[in-house]
Amino acid sequence: MHQNKKHQSKISLHEPVLLAEVLRLLSPQPGESYLDVTAGYGGHAAEVLKQTQAPDKCVLVDRDDKAIQQLQTRFAGQAVKCLQQDFYSASQELHTAGNTFDLILADLGVSSPHLNDADRGFSLSHNGPLDMRMDQSQSLTAAKVVNTYSEKALAALLKEYGEEPKAAAIAGMIVAARPFHDTASLATVVARAWPGHSRVHPATRTFQALRIVVNDELSLLEKSLSIWLKLLAPGGRLAIISFHSLEDRLVKQTLAEVAGSGYDAEFRLLTKKPVTASHSELVFNPRSRSAKLRAAAKIKS
Numbered sequence: 001m002h003q004n005k006k007h008q009s010k011i012s013l014h015e016p017v018l019l020a021e022v023l024r025l026l027s028p029q030p031g032e033s034y035l036d037v038t039a040g041y042g043g044h045a046a047e048v049l050k051q052t053q054a055p056d057k058c059v060l061v062d063r064d065d066k067a068i069q070q071l072q073t074r075f076a077g078q079a080v081k082c083l084q085q086d087f088y089s090a091s092q093e094l095h096t097a098g099n100t101f102d103l104i105l106a107d108l109g110v111s112s113p114h115l116n117d118a119d120r121g122f123s124l125s126h127n128g129p130l131d132m133r134m135d136q137s138q139s140l141t142a143a144k145v146v147n148t149y150s151e152k153a154l155a156a157l158l159k160e161y162g163e164e165p166k167a168a169a170i171a172g173m174i175v176a177a178r179p180f181h182d183t184a185s186l187a188t189v190v191a192r193a194w195p196g197h198s199r200v201h202p203a204t205r206t207f208q209a210l211r212i213v214v215n216d217e218l219s220l221l222e223k224s225l226s227i228w229l230k231l232l233a234p235g236g237r238l239a240i241i242s243f244h245s246l247e248d249r250l251v252k253q254t255l256a257e258v259a260g261s262g263y264d265a266e267f268r269l270l271t272k273k274p275v276t277a278s279h280s281e282l283v284f285n286p287r288s289r290s291a292k293l294r295a296a297a298k299i300k301s
Contacts, residue, residue, distance in 0.1 A: 016043030032102035033057035037087035162209030
């Protein structure tokens with residue numbers, strides 16, 4: 001019972017990022033259908049549903065079983081459909097089945113409950129096992145990457161996915177100090193590459209790179225973007241929140257390509273520049289600091 005209460009309190013701490021901005025850009029109308037491909041604990045979905053009043057036209061996707069359990073509890077008694085899958089697989093299946101949606105949201109960040117739960121291994125501030133799996137049924141963990149990848153492979157992934165200037169040096173330090181079993185010992189070793197570091201922990205980029213690799217995040221996003229555009233009904237709106245430059249670049253390029261200035265463009269941009277958190281949101285939700293929101297609409301033929 002105590003553990004469940006603790007889990008509930010963690011969930012209540014999860015503030016949906018850029019909520020007001022998402023609602024403004026998606027502009028949910030009564031009766032519209034909604035697909036949330038990274039539903040998490042349902043913060044955005046609950047507010048969208050208040051405006052659509054159409055739970056039977058709502059599909060919530062998450063690859064994390066704890067998130068799915070919470071969504072099923074939160075929306076119990078409503079005809080909301082919950083799918084435990086990665087967003088690419090779910091989107092592909094929905095498209096193959098001929099579904100379309102008026103509203104689609106992708107919030108690509110790691111949720112607060114993930115970061116607050118030391119056992120998941122995502123956090124720099126809570127020591128835990130080197131896990132980082134969003135889907136805990138998969139076999140690849142951060143420990144496997146850190147302890148078995150070659151120095152060359154580690155350096156490459158730190159450079160590409162972490163945009164880490166000292167990727168080669170850090171890879172060498174990791175290999176020399178292996179094996180690692182917890183997040184604190186890895187963070188300590190990585191920090192040695194950046195003596196006298198600033199307020200942002202020097203292992204942040206390394207942890208980001210590991211998380212992206214473990215969860216295949218960029219590849220899934222790249223494959224999913226075109227499917228989300230196909231899943232939009234005429235007049236439908238797509239909103240995507242990203243948390244690092246690699247994701248944002250992919251989103252920006254894809255939306256710019258389909259919303260060109262030509263007369264035959266099928267989409268129009270709803271955001272010329274990415275929307276970021278207001279000062280007031282940054283005060284109560286510091287994790288929104290790196291969030292960037294872009295949106296597009298499908299032009300009615």
